[in-house]
Amino acid sequence: MAQPQVLFDYTGHLPECPTWSAEENCLYWTDILENEIHRYNTINSKHDVIKFSEEVGCFALCETGGFIVALRSGIYLTNRTGLITCKVCDNPSNPALARFNDGGTDRDGRFYAGTFWGPGDYNGALLCRVDIDLTAHVIQHDIHGANGLAFSEDKKWMYTSDTPNRVIYRTPLEENGEPGKREVFKRFEPGQGIPDGAAIDEEGCYWTALFDGYRIARLSPDGDVLEEHQLPVRCPTMVCFGGDDMKTLFITTTRENMGDTEVAERPLSGAIFTLQVAVAGMPKLKFKVSQ
Numbered sequence: 564m565a566q567p568q569v570l571f572d573y574t575g576h577l578p579e580c581p582t583w584s585a586e587e588n589c590l591y592w593t594d595i596l597e598n599e600i601h602r603y604n605t606i607n608s609k610h611d612v613i614k615f616s617e618e619v620g621c622f623a624l625c626e627t628g629g630f631i632v633a634l635r636s637g638i639y640l641t642n643r644t645g646l647i648t649c650k651v652c653d654n655p656s657n658p659a660l661a662r663f664n665d666g667g668t669d670r671d672g673r674f675y676a677g678t679f680w681g682p683g684d685y686n687g688a689l690l691c692r693v694d695i696d697l698t699a700h701v702i703q704h705d706i707h708g709a710n711g712l713a714f715s716e717d718k719k720w721m722y723t724s725d726t727p728n729r730v731i732y733r734t735p736l737e738e739n740g741e742p743g744k745r746e747v748f749k750r751f752e753p754g755q756g757i758p759d760g761a762a763i764d765e766e767g768c769y770w771t772a773l774f775d776g777y778r779i780a781r782l783s784p785d786g787d788v789l790e791e792h793q794l795p796v797r798c799p800t801m802v803c804f805g806g807d808d809m810k811t812l813f814i815t816t817t818r819e820n821m822g823d824t825e826v827a828e829r830p831l832s833g834a835i836f837t838l839q840v841a842v843a844g845m846p847k848l849k850f851k852v853s854q
């Protein structure tokens with residue numbers, strides 16, 4: 564079985580939202596807590612960092628170039644260098660208490676972004692969506708930490724997870740992509756790791772980063788564990804597919820809230836790993852803008 568390899572000599576603070584750009588042969592990702600979007604060119608090893616003024620929860624590449632990016636205060640369009648060109652909406656959570664977290668595009672190029680309820684006293688986070696006409700809509704409530712967004716290849720399901728609540732949900736999608744009522748897809752018992760960011764492969768299997776679980780798992784559409792891959796770090800945060808054949812799984816990890824002892828014991832905490840897998844993954848679509 565293939566082993567995870569380190570992508571390059573880098574460890575971040577809270578890397579998330581890995582996003583493959585096929586035309587550039589580049590991996591993009593955020594470091595949420597460092598207010599950054601990173602780009603790494605897998606051909607010439609060039610590494611660029613774009614700085615923002617607030618935490619970057621998640622982003623998607625835009626068809627028109629640049630990014631749609633969920634900062635703490637709201638969602639924005641930017642150019643390729645990160646310069647804000649348009650504010651799309653305010654953060655519909657209380658931005659003092661909830662920053663944006665996981666997000667991405669659906670199979671029609673709309674942008675979803677969820678928040679993370681900082682105080683943790685109740686499920687105060689939400690999931691919102693930006694349509695191609697730049698209107699924003701709150702789609703789901705009753706979330707502690709929005710995560711695990713992925714869309715099935717047949718456009719029938721939206722998957723999400725709520726990491727602190729140790730649960731993956733799935734939500735049926737109507738033909739026009741409108742979500743119905745969410746249902747529990749899989750719950751995790753204490754000590755198993757908790758479901759963080761995710762991606763879906765061509766066989767409809769859901770790959771989940773098991774935060775605090777030292778591994779990633781591939782789940783069948785029925786929720787059975789088909790594969791598990793161990794990592795030399797405790798907290799993977801998210802996965803995405805890329806590479807020439809879409810069979811490279813990129814895995815972000817974190818060193819957030821880790822003490823010096825753990826970082827010394829597991830110095831790759833915060834690194835990005837690659838894993839060669841047998842089944843190709845679904846590409847992330849770019850955000851479409853109708854105007």
Ligand SMILES: O=C1O[C@H](CS(=O)(=O)O)[C@@H](O)[C@H](O)[C@H]1O
Pocket residue numbers: 577579595664665679708710726727757759774800819
């Ligand atoms: O997505 C995230 O999840 C983790 C884990 S947890 O939900 O707090 O258990 C969190 O540390 C991180 O800040 C967040 O981005």
